[in-house]
Amino acid sequence: MRLRSLFLCAAVASLSYVPFSYAQTDVFTVNLTLGSRGAQVTALQQALNRDPDTRVAANGPGSPGNETDYFGPLTQAAVIKFQEKYASEVLVPVGLLQGSGYVGPYTRTKLDALAASKTAVPVATSTATTSTATSTPADPAAAYRIKDYEKTDIYAGDKMLQAIQDRINSAVETTILTRGATPLVLPTISASDYPSVSIKSMSPRAAPARATVSITAAGLSPDSTIYFGNDYIVRALHRDLLGNTSFTVPAIPPGRYDVAVRSGGAISNTLSFIISDPKAPAVRLQSVSPATITFGAAVTVTGSGFSPQNNVVMTTYQTIRDLPSKDGTTLSFTIAPDNYKALAKVGNGSTKIPVTLSVVSDYGFSANTLSFDLSI
Missing domain, CATH: 2.60.40.10 (Immunoglobulins)
Structure with a gap:
């Protein structure tokens, strides 16, 4: 009888957790967003459904056992819950306070980490209280440091614009130096000569860390990132329902930074941005x-x-x-x-x-x- 009781206790305890695991790691290799389709969307829904806190749906399409390959509003809502549950690892590094529903590099990394570690997640209530300690990184700037695979020439867009200006100057110079003997023939400039992404303005142009800055730019995409010099990067832009785009100022050392946007492999022109320090003197x-x-x-x-x-x-x-x-x-x-x-x-x-x-x-x-x- 005692053995039977022990067996029943062990069985009940085992029902309190379901292992969060996959057959392989690095399951999520592409960014996913509203409207995405494919096997990775199905895997995403399965991952979300393993935790009742992030379940896509209780029944019907998207519910456990009924996962689909379509990334719709229900999946987006579940992703937001997932991001906010693991905010310190998914949102804080990119300067977000709320989930976006966009499955980018940090969200994918967390999903893969859970898969690799076979982390157990609760599926039943318990009288025991489990607390999760969230530690603050010793160096807040570490989350924004550029990784090797993210390195790029942030002045590539500036160089393209300078090349256009150099061609124009050369044509004008020839005419001037020959005092008009050589007719002015301006070079043909095509759209491909310009960067496919460009920053028009930022407002404000100086702000402290964690402030929100509006950015007007052409050629933005869901995977657009913002470089602060050669050392730091903001990996997510925010877009509201009206289409306005903004970013959160990274928690990096104050000072002047050349800022460029990378979108789909293309690099924009640069603009100066100041991460302000209230103790700094006025210019x-x-x-x-x-x-x-x-x-x-x-x-x-x-x-x-x-x-x-x-x-x-x-x-x-x-x-x-x-x-x-x-x-x-x-x-x-x-x-x-x-x-x-x-x-x-x-x-x-x-x-x-x-x-x-x-x-x-x-x-x-x-x-x-x-x-x-x-x-x-």
Whole structure:
């Protein structure tokens, strides 16, 4: 009788858990979203149905034993529950606070990890209370560090745009240097010469970690990612019901970053973005000298809030990057915009071209602009 009682207790205990396992690991090899079809959608529904917290449906299509190969609203809702259940591993690394229903790299990794470890999940209530401790990473930036397979040239889009400008400048220069003897024939520029994804704007352009930033861009796709320099990446964009797109500022060191979007293998142009620090000084411009500058000559800008490295001077016709400032109050550089090189060669210095400049440092964008004349 005692043996029978022990057997019954063991049997009841075994019914409290169903092993979460698959025949193989790395089951989910592609991203899945609303409208997706295929065997991986079926596997996804089966995985979700093994946990009552994330069950696709109680009965009918999508319910346990009735999984389908279609990723519909019920599957999306179940994925959201799954993502929010494992938020520290699935949502936090990409800066999300709520599930999106999109099965991307982090969601797939968690599904595969559960499969590989044959993690047991409860399917029946118990009087015992199980608590799951969520640990905070010692280094919050670790979740945003670029992995080897994610590395890319974030300036590829800028290089494509520069190549177009170089071709135009070359054609114009030939005509100018021959003083019109060679007719101006502009090169043929096709759509394929431009990056297939481009950033138009971000708002705001400076914000603290975990803030929400709106982004306007062309060529975005569900797998679009945002690069912050060569070291960090945001792996998910948010899109609301009105089609507005945004991202969450990653928890990485404050400072200025060149930001680019990668979409379907294509890289956009870059824009400067500041992850702000409330203790950082404001960037203000005081003066530029000389007031009239010869093409190719040195320029000095004075002000405050310049960072030791990584300053950018943006002028009407030229952007100068990675400028140092030893004292935080001065920047020196030469002004020689490519589109005026030919005119500078044939000019006598009597033509004055107005130029406006602003500065971006690790601390922010300058609150004002300065102007000077370029003499060619």
